[in-house]
Amino acid sequence: MSGDHGRRHGAHDHHHHDHEGALSPMDLRVRALESILVEKGYVDPAAVDELIETYESRVGPRNGARVVAKAWADPAFRERLRADATEAIVSLGYIGRQGEHMVAVWNTPDEHNMVVCTLCSCYPWTVLGLPPTWYKSAPYRSRAVLDPRGVLAEFGVALPPETRIRVWDSTAEIRYLVIPMRPEGTQGWSEEALAGLVTRDSMIGTGLPHDPASVAAAESGP
């Protein structure tokens, strides 16, 4: 987009900086088309989102799950991820095309991390797939900041009262990946088995990994 450049250096609009280029030309075309079709009643945005939701669990979150499982199982990779998450993630072959900078944030018994941003482009989709509808919703972001514990409760996550909750606001430049705590009772599990415990929501911070006992029970079934 020409004309961008001069504008970016304008002092008066520095507070708009984060959205500069937040919509790629293709994003813009799709949004414009959807906006007109919705306005004319040909397309119901909820129905489109619902259809997308049926795919998004297949598209990307497995990449993120492998990153998390490796961080749990492989101390050298864990250090790499801490030092430079972008480089560590690229080393696994998951490459963003937007040049975004990735930061891993680590859950501990003392601190739980949660990520927000209402822009679908402020989402690490190379590792997490397509953003869920709720993530894009305005109420999620405002409430996640004002009342993170309440939002977590709605997702069925109850943390000990002494656990601090830290909310990270993604930008077009920095995307966060939450590294949940490794569940108890998974000593000796392979990275592949560990990756099976990692849910998309646990990497956004609105969920926790699957319970190893329930997964083992499901796998021993028919």
Added chain:
Amino acid sequence: MNPPDDVFAAAAKVAPIPVGADGPVFSSPWEAQAFAMTLRLHERGLFTWREWAQALAEAIRKAQAAGDADDGSTYYAHWLAALETLVAEKGLAPADALAERRAALERAARATPHGQPILLENDPLGRR
């Protein structure tokens, strides 16, 4: 839930939809958005898969004539071009309205502080 097989059948005659082990593969959220809108419009009976296949074939032919890389990376760019052409032909969203809306959204995106959803209402030039 699988999308109807007929969308795959329709596209297969022109250029097969990229799929992985679990279904269609998208490399960016807008691709899934374009794909899903196409399915919904078809469900509403606004075009047939035969018409869709023709539009997709035409979009790919034009892109190749213009020197498209033809390596699969631009698949959904062709898909979107086909969708835009088809909805314009059907009178659902005329090309000039689309162009105008793009410009309005781009202005809105620039005028929206980070962390807030980009809404058309934020277009500083407003809407008629």
